[in-house]
Amino acid sequence: MDIRNCRKCGNIFNYVVGPIICPACREKQEEEFQKVKKYVLENPRVSIQQVSAECDVDAVQIKQWIREERLEIAEGSSLYINCELCGAPIRSGRFCDKCRVEMASGFRNVMNEKRTDVPRHPSNNEKGNPKMRFLQ
Ligand SMILES: [Zn+2]
Ligand SMILES: [Zn+2]
Incomplete structure (x- = not known):
């Protein structure tokens, strides 16, 4: 059982899935x-x-x-609603066409920031620090 407070009325209820409302x-x-x-x-x-x-x-x-x-x-x-990045008027979703294209081409990396904690080129560390090998 997952008991939560409803975000709208504050009543406690048995939360199952979706928005936290009773x-x-x-x-x-x-x-x-x-x-x-x-x-x-x-x-x-x-x-x-x-x-x-x-x-x-x-x-x-x-x-x-x-x-x-x-x-x-x-x-x-x-x-209309506004694009979350540039504020342009849009009819659905979160971003305007222009921002979507820019994000897809990697110009704006807002969506990908969380994925960068896994190093894609581990060998770069060794090259960047050649002296480390001789410290032992
Ligand atoms: Zn409620
Ligand atoms: Zn935009």
């Missing part, structure tokens, strides 16, 4: 999602702030749904 809040969130989804479909030209106000749902939550690609944004809609 079943009651999860259900409420699902209702909010359906409400937002319907509103966005019927009003494709509204901004996130308007959706947030009309549906009484946090704008941060709406942006998260867009990022997770749960909430689809129709062509011509004025809804």
Whole structure:
């Protein structure tokens, strides 16, 4: 059993998987999602702030749904989120096309930083320190 505090209401619950929110809040969130989804479909030209106000749902939550690609944004809609690197307006995911291309070509190594702790060329250490061999 993994007992946690719900991030939304603070109640303790038996955590299983996914976001740390209790079943009651999860259900409420699902209702909010359906409400937002319907509103966005019927009003494709509204901004996130308007959706947030009309549906009484946090704008941060709406942006998260867009990022997770749960909430689809129709062509011509004025809804958008921002690229996490350069802030350009995007319709889904985390990065704009430009940043994605730059990351793929290795220009921006944000995604790969954690993988560099395994040395790819162990022989470089020996070459860099030739004197070490004679210290014994
Ligand atoms: Zn809760
Ligand atoms: Zn970008």
